[in-house]
Amino acid sequence: MSEDFLYFLWQFQYFDKTNLQTVAGESLQTLAVGQRNTNAGPDFLNGRVLIDGLEWVGTIEMHLRSSDWHRHTHSHDRAYDSVILHVVWENDAIIQRPDGTSVPTLELKPLTSRQLLYKYQALTESKEVIPCASQFATSAEIQKLSMLDRALMQRLERKAAAVHEMLERNHQDWEETAYQLLAQNFGFKINAEPMLRLAQGLPLKVLQKHRDNLTQMEALLLGQSGMLPAIENTDNYVDILRREYDFLSAKYSLKPQQLRAHEWKFLRLRPANFPTVRLAQLATLVQRQPSLFSLFIHTETLKMLQNALRVEQSGYWQKHYQFQKEATGKVPALGKTSVENIIVNTVVPLLVAYSEAKDSRLFLDKALELLEQLPAEQNHITEMWEGLALKTKTAFDSQGVIELYNNFCSEKRCLNCGIGTALLKS
Numbered sequence: 001m002s003e004d005f006l007y008f009l010w011q012f013q014y015f016d017k018t019n020l021q022t023v024a025g026e027s028l029q030t031l032a033v034g035q036r037n038t039n040a041g042p043d044f045l046n047g048r049v050l051i052d053g054l055e056w057v058g059t060i061e062m063h064l065r066s067s068d069w070h071r072h073t074h075s076h077d078r079a080y081d082s083v084i085l086h087v088v089w090e091n092d093a094i095i096q097r098p099d100g101t102s103v104p105t106l107e108l109k110p111l112t113s114r115q116l117l118y119k120y121q122a123l124t125e126s127k128e129v130i131p132c133a134s135q136f137a138t139s140a141e142i143q144k145l146s147m148l149d150r151a152l153m154q155r156l157e158r159k160a161a162a163v164h165e166m167l168e169r170n171h172q173d174w175e176e177t178a179y180q181l182l183a184q185n186f187g188f189k190i191n192a193e194p195m196l197r198l199a200q201g202l203p204l205k206v207l208q209k210h211r212d213n214l215t216q217m218e219a220l221l222l223g224q225s226g227m228l229p230a231i232e233n234t235d236n237y238v239d240i241l242r243r244e245y246d247f248l249s250a251k252y253s254l255k256p257q258q259l260r261a262h263e264w265k266f267l268r269l270r271p272a273n274f275p276t277v278r279l280a281q282l283a284t285l286v287q288r289q290p291s292l293f294s295l296f297i298h299t300e301t302l303k304m305l306q307n308a309l310r311v312e313q314s315g316y317w318q319k320h321y322q323f324q325k326e327a328t329g330k331v332p333a334l335g336k337t338s339v340e341n342i343i344v345n346t347v348v349p350l351l352v353a354y355s356e357a358k359d360s361r362l363f364l365d366k367a368l369e370l371l372e373q374l375p376a377e378q379n380h381i382t383e384m385w386e387g388l389a390l391k392t393k394t395a396f397d398s399q400g401v402i403e404l405y406n407n408f409c410s411e412k413r414c415l416n417c418g419i420g421t422a423l424l425k426s
């Protein structure tokens with residue numbers, strides 16, 4: 001049993017209300033359940049109830065046992081003096097206000113149907129990775145679609161909030177923020193964190209000063225990554241990069257932010273995903289685009305965006321996955337799936353954040369349109385849902401199911417989920 005279940009019972013008034021009474025025997029009628037309060041203080045605000053014919057307006061507090069009132073030291077907190085109703089699962093203590101009057105208490109345990117309780121336990125005690133798996137097929141299609149829409153919007157808002165935070169750190173510089181987001185995305189999860197730190201320590205403004213010289217841009221990115229071999233050798237490209245980096249890092253005072261080679265992960269990565277190759281691709285992309293931000297926000301069609309992002313790295317990195325180790329075949333350019341990943345994880349969140357900043361629906365619609373045009377991601381989460389006959393055709397669908405699983409199912413937040421509450425109410 002959890003307080004979340006009490007919130008659910010109260011919010012939807014899912015208990016027997018025939019001849020409803022407080023534990024003291026006063027007649028009770030709910031006029032308004034109030035709004036759930038997720039901040040400090042009582043659980044519901046602006047509730048309205050009739051107790052023995054007298055209307056009360058104020059806050060409502062919920063506990064599994066009435067004695068929790070003392071355990072949570074509400075008696076010493078003046079915010080609880082205005083509680084008009086104490087809703088509990090079991091009543092095991094009389095609660096009084098500082099003036100000696102009793103707090104009217106409603107006990108829900110005797111009023112809750114066994115069937116509802118059984119359904120609730122079936123969800124919360126389920127051993128399935130998706131707790132409602134055995135009942136999912138019985139859930140109405142409309143419930144599923146509306147919950148997936150809600151989950152998708154929640155995901156987009158969360159990602160946009162991260163963009164706003166980054167923007168704040170960058171003093172509202174959208175261009176620098178677009179570059180940092182892109183660099184982080186080029187780390188493809190495993191190296192996302194060092195990629196972001198690298199971009200934070202090597203401003204786009206510095207890179208752009210060398211747009212006429214790709215080797216210098218590679219020297220800046222690879223030198224700043226700490227992966228550039230330190231010892232003189234016969235590899236001419238490495239020697240050039242080292243000389244360029246020594247000069248440029250001194251010119252722009254970059255050394256204090258330089259990363260160390262050991263901060264990068266190569267283990268269990270496909271060679272095409274090695275950070276060395278990704279940095280070379282990033283260099284080419286930054287060189288080609290006078291404004292990454294404009295590219296992401298103003299490119300008209302998905303096709304145009306995909307073409308602009310499908311970059312091929314410089315000659316050396318077409319033959320090497322790592323410094324000084326020649327590859328057996330040609331190193332591939334940034335692939336179709338990687339480009340789609342960048343659109344989903346960089347372009348879309350940036351569009352949503354920009355839509356919020358400009359208070360314009362236009363950019364949000366554009367973000368949603370991109371997701372609807374891209375194919376669904378394939379991963380273990382989308383496969384799990386497909387096992388429950390929930391098909392994901394586009395990235396719009398897959399982003400929704402990923403969010404639903406990560407932030408609802410795996411945390412057993414079924415009572416906050418439209419599908420879960422519908423299953424309980426059915």
Ligand code: SF4
Nearest residue numbers: 131132409414417420
């Ligand atoms: S959160 Fe929703 S979809 Fe996930 S298991 Fe619970 S009821 Fe099912």
